[in-house]
Amino acid sequence: MSLKQKDSQIYNLIQKERKREAETINLIASENFASKEVLEALGSILTNKYAENYPRKRYYGGCEVVDEVEDLAKERVRKAFDLPLDWHVNVQPYSGSPANLEVYNALLEPADTIMAMDLASGGHLTHGSPVNFSGKTYKFVHYGLSPKTGKLDYMEILKLADKVNPKLILCGYTAYSREVDFKKFREIADKVKAIAMADVSHIAGLIVGGVHMSPIPFFDVVTTTVHKTLRGPRAAIIMCKDKYASAIDKSVFPGMQGGPHENAIAAIAVTFKEASMASFRKYAEQIVKNAKALAKSLQDFGFKIVSDGTDNHLMIVDFTNKNISGLDARKLLESAGIVTSQSTIPQDPRKPWDPSGVRLGTPAVTSRGMKEKEMSKIASWIAAVITDPAVAPKVKEEVRRFCKNFPAPGL
Ligand code: DSN
Numbered sequence: 191m192s193l194k195q196k197d198s199q200i201y202n203l204i205q206k207e208r209k210r211e212a213e214t215i216n217l218i219a220s221e222n223f224a225s226k227e228v229l230e231a232l233g234s235i236l237t238n239k240y241a242e243n244y245p246r247k248r249y250y251g252g253c254e255v256v257d258e259v260e261d262l263a264k265e266r267v268r269k270a271f272d273l274p275l276d277w278h279v280n281v282q283p284y285s286g287s288p289a290n291l292e293v294y295n296a297l298l299e300p301a302d303t304i305m306a307m308d309l310a311s312g313g314h315l316t317h318g319s320p321v322n323f324s325g326k327t328y329k330f331v332h333y334g335l336s337p338k339t340g341k342l343d344y345m346e347i348l349k350l351a352d353k354v355n356p357k358l359i360l361c362g363y364t365a366y367s368r369e370v371d372f373k374k375f376r377e378i379a380d381k382v383k384a385i386a387m388a389d390v391s392h393i394a395g396l397i398v399g400g401v402h403m404s405p406i407p408f409f410d411v412v413t414t415t416v417h418k419t420l421r422g423p424r425a426a427i428i429m430c431k432d433k434y435a436s437a438i439d440k441s442v443f444p445g446m447q448g449g450p451h452e453n454a455i456a457a458i459a460v461t462f463k464e465a466s467m468a469s470f471r472k473y474a475e476q477i478v479k480n481a482k483a484l485a486k487s488l489q490d491f492g493f494k495i496v497s498d499g500t501d502n503h504l505m506i507v508d509f510t511n512k513n514i515s516g517l518d519a520r521k522l523l524e525s526a527g528i529v530t531s532q533s534t535i536p537q538d539p540r541k542p543w544d545p546s547g548v549r550l551g552t553p554a555v556t557s558r559g560m561k562e563k564e565m566s567k568i569a570s571w572i573a574a575v576i577t578d579p580a581v582a583p584k585v586k587e588e589v590r591r592f593c594k595n596f597p598a599p600g601l
Contacts, residue, residue, distance in 0.1 A: 273406060277430065279429050341497050
């Protein structure tokens, strides 16, 4: 008997979500479509197995197969990120938030100083937000973006580092649309003798696809989720120099987690096999081309884009010159079948729950095979709906028909 017969309530909800995903344009920068193969590994019987600790050192019997799964996942991560021999990989973190906390817990003492970007400028909850465990446990000092350019100001970051002498400098963003100069961050970290940590969750697929600089040659530790530009399962990995390996492994297990999710680890292995293919490189290139095309078309329609454009997969649309807030714009666009997330803009005059912008990203639409031409079409729908909310139902129907021509992987 299938799920449909045994639990029609959940089956029907999954079908409803499948329809929603198929019939709308997903511009949420952190979402994507996992392939059927990733989903198959994730939904496999590997979920049955307990395997606390690491391959060949488990606390349970019967781990010989999942040991092979975990070894293979690590090997594929190494290959995709071109990791030097003196780097280590841990594929057990359940997701990005635990991965970050596991690194802090491994390398720092409570109350140690960490420098990171604040959430409102494009950081993350686990980068020291006062409502998060990170902000409650460590002394975070935040840097932001230049009010003039909307970009990172490396001189200002250096000045701040000099002043506060952090033990760790964190670089990695959820809403920053420009290429990050990891080499400059390394120089800053060296000047103040700080550990250099990158959280590349958003841009990992661009790094693996060769269209964004990698932090690996310069940094000490790198975390990333696997489900954003990498198109994998909801999970994360930590990569670090060998000298931190033992502390990080202990921090993941038994420090913060119990049994690893071997089904998710198998799906990570599938993800990195897919990401090592030439077609993934093309995909990464197209994500960036699409983001640039979308930003340009929106600018042509009179929208302001933070930092005046994008180098990666995302952009922040600043609605301060339009008569609408980010939250209302998000809701209005959703009523027209275009799904986004609201976002603060640098030095936002409004509050984070109803900010001045929306964040748009192109990883998911690129997975559906959309190209620059389709980005112009999407920009014209956005402009039409923001200018005249009454057209939303008509646009929603057009979007539904349009989406039929671009089947999403895995749906
Ligand atoms: N909040 C997620 C994002 O959308 O960027 C990252 O955790």
